[in-house]
Structures are given as C-alpha cells and as structure tokens.
Amino acid sequence: VKLLRILEEKEFERVGGNQTIRVDTRLIFATNADLEEKVKEGTFREDFYFRLKVVTLHNPPLRERKEDVRPLAEYFVRQFSLENGKKPMEIEESAIEVMKNYDWPGNVRELRNLIEHMVLLRDDSPITATDLRDYLNVASPSEGVSLPMGVPLADVEKEYILKTLEAHEGNRTRAAESLGIGRRTLIRKLADYGLGST
Incomplete structure (x- = not known):
C-alpha cells in the first residue's frame, strides 16, 4: 500500500515520522516472472500491476541475443581486469564461437x-x-573425428563416444549429458563396444 501511494501520489512518510515528503522520481522495476499470469492467479495485485505497467521493455535472454556475447564478454574482461589491477586479456575468436554456441x-x-x-x-x-x-x-x-567412406556406423559411434569421454576427462555423467543420452545408455554402449572399464 505504501509503495502504491508513492507511485500514485509521489509522497510518503518515514517510519515513525509524521511529515509528508514529496518525491519527484521515476522507478524502474525488473522481473523474470510473468506478471500478467501472476495477476490472473491472484498472486500479484492487479492495481499495483497496472500502476507499474507504464512502459514495458522486454529483454530477451542471452541465448536469443548471440550478437551481444562478444561485446558483453569484452566489457566484463575490461571491468574485472581494471578492478584487479590486471592487463585485459584477449579472447580468441574460437572462444567467442564457443560462447555464441x-x-x-x-x-x-x-x-x-x-x-x-x-x-x-x-x-x-x-x-x-x-x-x-x-x-x-x-x-x-567432433574434433579429430573423421568419417571416411565405408567405415561402419558402429565404429563412428564408438569413436565419437570415446572423444566425448575424453573431452569430459572420463566423467560418464557429463559425457552422457553432452551426447544427449542417459548415463545407463552410455554404460550399455561402452559395454557393447568392449569399453566397460573406460
């Protein structure tokens, strides 16, 4: 209620005080919740929602703004280098690609x-x-995996699994996640290829 008063009447009183203080300010609110849905559910006050909804800016997640990855990464390198008295490091183009993907x-x-x-x-x-x-x-x-003609698909899959395990230093859980399969499926495939102890 007090915040509504500030938004509507641009005035408030300090806790324990009796003097009304006028304010000339604009407030910016940010949320990752769907406030319209919250209003429908009755978990967010409708009158408060409509007082807030003067100008709405939608900022999509970073995964939908790949072009922002490089400038943000370079900005953070400069910021943290300055804060820690270090020379800003370069970011290799291949690293930018990893971040974009x-x-x-x-x-x-x-x-x-x-x-x-x-x-x-x-x-x-x-x-x-x-x-x-x-x-x-x-x-x-995929780095280092070649696909020559005439090689059985099972051999290609075996090499792909081995390279993935190698990339994850033998961690089967992370390798399975990277491959998009369950850990049990990975263990079964390793056993099928005679790689149970890998």
Whole structure:
C-alpha cells in the first residue's frame, strides 16, 4: 500500500515520522516472472500491476541475443581486469564461437561469472576455446573425428563416444549429458563396444 501511494501520489512518510515528503522520481522495476499470469492467479495485485505497467521493455535472454556475447564478454574482461589491477586479456575468436554456441541458462550473470573466473584465476594469456569448454563442461567431440567412406556406423559411434569421454576427462555423467543420452545408455554402449572399464 505504501509503495502504491508513492507511485500514485509521489509522497510518503518515514517510519515513525509524521511529515509528508514529496518525491519527484521515476522507478524502474525488473522481473523474470510473468506478471500478467501472476495477476490472473491472484498472486500479484492487479492495481499495483497496472500502476507499474507504464512502459514495458522486454529483454530477451542471452541465448536469443548471440550478437551481444562478444561485446558483453569484452566489457566484463575490461571491468574485472581494471578492478584487479590486471592487463585485459584477449579472447580468441574460437572462444567467442564457443560462447555464441552455448545456451547460457544463467543468462548474462553466468557470462559475467565466467569472465570474472577467467580474469581472477589466469595470467594475461588469451582466453581459448579449450579454457571455456573446460569451465562450461562443453564437449567438442567432433574434433579429430573423421568419417571416411565405408567405415561402419558402429565404429563412428564408438569413436565419437570415446572423444566425448575424453573431452569430459572420463566423467560418464557429463559425457552422457553432452551426447544427449542417459548415463545407463552410455554404460550399455561402452559395454557393447568392449569399453566397460573406460
């Protein structure tokens, strides 16, 4: 109710005070919730919602704004380098591609944390695709996998699985996630190929 009064009448009283204070300000609110849905569910006040909804800006998630990955990453490198008294490191083009192909479930905050980690724990050598794959647990199993004509599909699958396991340092759970299969399925396939101890 007090916030509604500030929005509507542009005035408030301090806690314990009796003097009305006028304010001339604009407020910006941000949310990742669907407020229209919350109003329908009765979990968000309708009158408050309509007072807030003067101008609405929709900011899509980072995974839908791949063109923003490079400038954001470079900005965060400069920011954290300056804060920590370090020379800003370069980001290799291959690393930019890894970032553009990543889905960023944690959105910009995840990218920010990644770059902060890189700046804090590295010297000023360039950030590479390998650095990012290790941090993001993103495999690159296709690297080094050749598909010559006449090779049985089972052999190609076996090599692909081995490369994925190698990229994840033998971690079967992460390898299975990267392959898009269940861990049990991966274990069964390894057994089928005589790789049960891998």
